[in-house]
Amino acid sequence: MKTLFKTAILFLTLSFISCEDVIDVDVQTAPSRLTVEASLDWEKGTTGNEQTIKLSMSTPFFDTTTNTAVTGASVKVTNDSNGTEFVFTDQGNGEYSTSSFVPVIDQSYTLEIQHDGETYSATETMMSVTDITEINQSREDGFDDEALEVNIFFTDPEEEDNYYLFRFQEQGDLLPDFEDLDDEFVNGNEIPWYYEKDDDDDTEEFVPGDVIDIALYGISEDYYNYIRILIEQSGGVDLFGTIPVALKGNCINPTNPDNYAHGYFRLTQVVRASYEFE
Structure with missing residues (x-):
């Protein structure tokens, strides 16, 4: 019985080993541009x-x-x-x-x-772009009410369509974060905008002594439409989202x-x- 049992185990092991075939996958390539x-x-x-x-x-x-x-x-x-x-x-x-x-x-x-x-x-x-009128910090405007965030304030010009691009980068970080804004629902108002580190990106929260560089750009509507899609696509893979477009x-x-x-x-x-x- 023991011999039969050992023979069966050996047969199953060899069967699993024989199933480990190498699969070559053809990866699509695009022309160099x-x-x-x-x-x-x-x-x-x-x-x-x-x-x-x-x-x-x-x-x-x-x-x-x-x-x-x-x-x-x-x-x-x-x-x-x-x-x-x-x-x-x-x-x-x-x-x-x-x-x-x-x-x-x-x-x-x-x-x-x-x-x-x-x-x-x-x-x-x-x-053109409007001026930043104030910068401060808080712990109450972000998703995490215990995390530090930086707040910037600026006044959107009246009677015109404006589009903005924000660039945030803590000094010492390799890459910046970008965010976009259309003034459709805030036209002519003072706009508060906050930024905090995202725990989902495995980044450390801000602590006293950290220095962040901030840039506020005035951008065209066409570039806004372009960069908005690019920011969304760079946010990672969403299994239930739409397929990224070229x-x-x-x-x-x-x-x-x-x-x-x-x-x-x-x-x-x-x-x-x-x-x-x-």
Whole structure:
């Protein structure tokens, strides 16, 4: 009986081992595309003349290539009203810079990139931003009534549509957090906005002595619609949510539409501040 039992165990073990087949999964890949980081941000209190645009090539998810910088491209931004051209000089590392840009609120500009025989373009308008009027801290406005949060206050301009982007980053953290706002239901009012660390992201709560950098951007409606989806998709996988859509920016290829570029050309005015928790 013992021999029969041992034989049965051995047979089952061999059966399970024989079922461990290697399965090759074909992973879909997308064509490599030009990726454009063209955020021309005019900080209040500065001339805004120094601006940089970054170009790179997208790679497959499992690709180990680390240097994807694009060099040798031609990059310029044109004021659509008077035709003034601002040429961005190749720095040899994927960055293209100028020290002569002239930002004008409510002015339309067009970005043109020539790379690898293709031309890419995008048009945007420089948007204004209101000032931050107050920054303080509390423990009562967030989801956790025991956690510290930072509060910023600003007054939304009346009789116009405004869209905002917030950037929060504790000094020492690797990545910032972004949040967006449409003034549809708060037009013309003083707006309080709070930010606290999210326990779901395994981040430590703020403690006295922590310093957070804050940026408030005025953005266009088109960029608001783009960044809102991007923020939602970057929040993680929701098993019961909708399938993420392929997110296209505003950088088109007029002669070869299928070979569009990733990224976005935006022009914003921004106010920055830092706050140390007490």
